[in-house]
Amino acid sequence: MRTSFVLAWIFILLSAGCLAVAQSRGEKLSAKVALEGESKLEGTVSGEHVRIILATYKIDIGTPSQTPPQEHDNNCTYSRFPCSQVKSLRIWVNGVRLRVPKSSYLDCADIGTMTIEAGSKDLVLQMTGGDASEGYSVKIAFDTHRVEKRSVYWTEGNDKLLETTTYMPPIVVN
DSSP: HHHHHHHHHHHHHHHHHHHHHHHHHHOOOEEESSSSSSEEEEEEEEEEEEEEEEEEEEEEOOOOOSOOOOOOSSSOOOSSSSEEEEEEEEEEEEEEOOOOOOGGTTTTSSSEEEEEOOSSEEEEEEEOOOOGGGGEEEEEOOOOOOOOEEEEEEEGTTEEEEEEEEEEEEEEEE
């Protein structure tokens, strides 16, 4: 009787351990993005410790009752008043800071949330901004060494892919 009781506890503990590993592999981290200042997201996804700092600043674009200009001189989606423009994006994986190309984030505005999750071979930072017809998401794929790709999706069009940029590894010349 005592042996079966011990075996039952071992089975329960092993099952719980397997469940925890499965959940951590599929883990998703999310955070709201501040209108102005730094927004931070940190945790472990797919066994990698990831830290993200997204910095934004405000742009006065008037009020919702005012008609938006015909030509925009900024990246604002006019879904948020005032507008919130991304100023910088910093990514660390396992304590090592990655080089993040400015073209992966400088045209982003009115970001409401950011999420990190495991991709098929890498990690993916998703930033979602705007709303309705101006809604979009930017997915930045990276591994433990570098940012690999940026993809922009139109969220109103069932996540229709609009643009992809591939970042090549730096060339080392001896």
